[in-house]
Amino acid sequence: MFKSLNICLKDLQSEFRSKKKLNSMIIFSLLVVLIFSISFGNFIGKSSFIDSLVPGVLWVSFTFVSTIAIFQSFSDEIENGCINALKLCPAQWNAIYTGKILSTLTLLYLVQLFIIPIFALMFNYSFQGIFLLAVVVLVGTSGIVSVGVLLAAITMNTRSGELLLPVLLFPLIVPVIIPSVLATGKIISGSTFVDILDELRLLVVYVIMFYTTSRLLFEWTIQD
Amino acid sequence: MKPYISIKGLFKKFEGRYAVSNISFDIFNDEFIVLFGPNGAGKTTILKMIASLLKPTDGVISINGTNMEKNLIEARQLIGFVSHETFIYENLTVEENLRFFGKMFDIDSVELETRINKMIEEAGLCIYRKERAGTLSRGMKQRLSIIRALIHKPSILLLDEPYTGLDLNAIEVFENLVLNNSHTKVKIMVSHNLERGFNVCNRAIIIKNGKITFDKKKNEIGSYADFKTLCEFNFQSN
Amino acid sequence: MLNNNTILAGVELMIEFNKQILRLLPYLILVSLIISLGAIFIYTPPMYDGAGTLLNESFNIFFIHLPIALISYFAFMLVFVSSILYLHTFNNKWDKFAASSAEIGAIFAFLVLLTGSIWANDVWGWYWVWEPRLTTSLVLFLVYVGYIMVRQSVDEPEKGARLSAIFGIVGFISVPLSFFSIRLWRSVHPVMFGDTFYGTTGGGIGGIEIIVTLFINLITFFLLFVGLLIFRYDNEKLKSKVYTLKRKLMNN
Numbered sequence: 265m266f267k268s269l270n271i272c273l274k275d276l277q278s279e280f281r282s283k284k285k286l287n288s289m290i291i292f293s294l295l296v297v298l299i300f301s302i303s304f305g306n307f308i309g310k311s312s313f314i315d316s317l318v319p320g321v322l323w324v325s326f327t328f329v330s331t332i333a334i335f336q337s338f339s340d341e342i343e344n345g346c347i348n349a350l351k352l353c354p355a356q357w358n359a360i361y362t363g364k365i366l367s368t369l370t371l372l373y374l375v376q377l378f379i380i381p382i383f384a385l386m387f388n389y390s391f392q393g394i395f396l397l398a399v400v401v402l403v404g405t406s407g408i409v410s411v412g413v414l415l416a417a418i419t420m421n422t423r424s425g426e427l428l429l430p431v432l433l434f435p436l437i438v439p440v441i442i443p444s445v446l447a448t449g450k451i452i453s454g455s456t457f458v459d460i461l462d463e464l465r466l467l468v469v470y471v472i473m474f475y476t477t478s479r480l481l482f483e484w485t486i487q488d
Numbered sequence: 489m490k491p492y493i494s495i496k497g498l499f500k501k502f503e504g505r506y507a508v509s510n511i512s513f514d515i516f517n518d519e520f521i522v523l524f525g526p527n528g529a530g531k532t533t534i535l536k537m538i539a540s541l542l543k544p545t546d547g548v549i550s551i552n553g554t555n556m557e558k559n560l561i562e563a564r565q566l567i568g569f570v571s572h573e574t575f576i577y578e579n580l581t582v583e584e585n586l587r588f589f590g591k592m593f594d595i596d597s598v599e600l601e602t603r604i605n606k607m608i609e610e611a612g613l614c615i616y617r618k619e620r621a622g623t624l625s626r627g628m629k630q631r632l633s634i635i636r637a638l639i640h641k642p643s644i645l646l647l648d649e650p651y652t653g654l655d656l657n658a659i660e661v662f663e664n665l666v667l668n669n670s671h672t673k674v675k676i677m678v679s680h681n682l683e684r685g686f687n688v689c690n691r692a693i694i695i696k697n698g699k700i701t702f703d704k705k706k707n708e709i710g711s712y713a714d715f716k717t718l719c720e721f722n723f724q725s726n
Numbered sequence: 727m728l729n730n731n732t733i734l735a736g737v738e739l740m741i742e743f744n745k746q747i748l749r750l751l752p753y754l755i756l757v758s759l760i761i762s763l764g765a766i767f768i769y770t771p772p773m774y775d776g777a778g779t780l781l782n783e784s785f786n787i788f789f790i791h792l793p794i795a796l797i798s799y800f801a802f803m804l805v806f807v808s809s810i811l812y813l814h815t816f817n818n819k820w821d822k823f824a825a826s827s828a829e830i831g832a833i834f835a836f837l838v839l840l841t842g843s844i845w846a847n848d849v850w851g852w853y854w855v856w857e858p859r860l861t862t863s864l865v866l867f868l869v870y871v872g873y874i875m876v877r878q879s880v881d882e883p884e885k886g887a888r889l890s891a892i893f894g895i896v897g898f899i900s901v902p903l904s905f906f907s908i909r910l911w912r913s914v915h916p917v918m919f920g921d922t923f924y925g926t927t928g929g930g931i932g933g934i935e936i937i938v939t940l941f942i943n944l945i946t947f948f949l950l951f952v953g954l955l956i957f958r959y960d961n962e963k964l965k966s967k968v969y970t971l972k973r974k975l976m977n978n
Contacts, residue, residue: 349569415893421889
């Protein structure tokens with residue numbers, strides 16, 4: 265665990281210095297929200313329409329941004345063959361997986377917390393239950409990232425990895441997206457924590473399942 | 489004398505073909521072995537198996553009498569690996585790179601700082617200390633790469649084509665760093681550079697088609713000219 | 727797990743020793759297909775639903791739809807099991823088995839979607855509804871497609887085998903999860919057997935003829951699956967033989 269944390273801190277330190285991933289993620293998410301606000305321009309201001317649009321639009325943007333974040337999660341390690349250096353450290357290889365999850369999740373969550381106000385701004389919309397939303401986004405994103413990092417480790421070994429990753433990722437995260445969208449919909453229509461307990465419980469179970477299986481399987485992805 | 493590393497019946501199968509087949513040899517304290525051989529002979533594969541990066545298809549590597557595969561984590565504490573890839577993070581500074589790997593090897597933080605200071609000085613990287621590793625020249629990066637591999641004072645140093653892309657000056661500094669450290673008991677290198685490799689080693693092994701075709705101490709071989717003809721003969725004959 | 731192992735061992739046995747039976751298998755499948763079609767169109771009486779109204783002719787597609795759906799799940803389970811065994815043993819046999827099973831499973835999963843859509847359009851008036859079983863079938867199909875794509879995008883067979891095995895395992899886990907996720911939404915898919923599963927009552931279909939016809943079809947499609955699997959497996963074997971021979975030629 266300590267070593268995973270060390271890997272995560274190293275990733276974040278490196279990222280906050282170059283800001284390569286953060287920049288690309290933020291600009292991309294801005295564009296996605298912009299395109300949505302242009303295409304739904306007629307509805308802006310009519311809060312009943314927006315109410316039903318928000319969960320979908322929000323999670324579509326989150327999914328797209330996740331793909332970018334996940335795809336880049338191993339970019340530092342491929343450069344200069346650093347993944348081999350990590351493999352040579354006296355730790356279980358799945359510590360690398362946990363470290364990568366932590367760093368990818370942190371970056372992604374920061375970007376998502378940035379998207380939500382931008383979204384509110386562009387759609388002229390005020391969110392209810394913002395703290396609850398932040399919790400759902402965190403749990404849902406953990407689910408996406410925990411299976412995503414495994415797939416990133418698979419696709420970094422293939423030709424045309426950047427094309428393959430979304431194709432592999434999207435079907436697998438269907439079970440995470442659906443409860444997340446439902447919970448988000450409930451929150452913005454004024455539900456409390458108790459109302460979304462079902463969805464949250466389901467999400468937590470998925471996160472645990474995806475995390476444990478992926479952690480178990482990760483070792484084989486980086487084995488040559 | 490008891491061997492420090494003992495390799496017995498090592499096999500590695502890649503895509504239905506044996507890249508390494510039935511390799512056995514012992515490595516004793518204070519040996520500097522260089523593995524020579526034509527392209528695709530299996531030298532790097534052997535090195536990577538000793539480094540625990542590759543799992544042997546069959547065979548046993550034991551360090552100090554214990555089977556490496558059963559004690560992977562402990563074995564990795566003993567191994568330092570330098571490759572033609574530098575294994576350093578371009579966005580981190582020189583000292584941050586060292587600190588990260590130091591922590592990965594469970595070095596106590598006070599001890600780590602003194603080690604970093606000492607090693608940066610030895611490698612002549614003092615003025616680059618706070619520079620991003622990505623801005624360093626190739627030779628400087630390779631110096632950083634070697635002190636990165638030595639940060640946990642490994643007793644086994646493995647070098648995989650370390651000369652790639654280095655100029656003469658850089659090679660000299662590099663060899664100093666490799667040869668003048670007291671804690672490594674055993675060094676194994678894979679090299680294409682016959683002359684360099686022969687100069688630093690005290691035992692030469694030639695690998696061909698995954699098998700050992702030649703294995704002698706340097707003082708039994710004689711001069712470099714003898715060794716060169718020997719290599720030419722060994723590499724070409726089919 | 728044990729059960730699957732015995733089946734796998736059985737298939738292996740058939741391939742290795744019973745070439746004679748293997749030669750008869752296509753004819754057996756043909757005969758069995760004819761019997762199945764006969765059972766569907768001649769043997770079964772007209773259908774009535776729980777309320778007593780006559781069901782549309784299109785109900786007949788159900789006799790194909792259900793067996794291939796079951797078999798596509800079965801195929802995916804084979805992929806899952808042989809992927810685990812591959813990562814455990816690194817024996818190429820399991821990889822070839824998983825690859826063959828996945829390709830045939832993908833075709834079956836696609837047919838499930840196709841027959842389901844045709845039927846749905848006739849009965850409900852839409853081709854597609856977001857509903858647990860439909861969506862799960864779609865996810866299943868997409869995971870299969872991903873599995874095949876992973877395999878194709880790696881040039882080295884061993885690496886491809888390893889990576890697709892990993893995907894085969896994690897993909898298998900996501901399919902039931904999808905099902906439970908979508909169950910949060912109300913379901914319109916009819917429940918054929920058993921009683922309440924989504925809170926709605928079952929279709930109330932019974933009668934010995936239907937069970938018999940369904941059973942015949944299940945056997946037929948199982949035979950078809952096994953037949954295809956054996957031939958596909960043989961193909962994979964030849965493919966790797968060709969690959970090794972090519973490598974040998976290149977090395978000399």
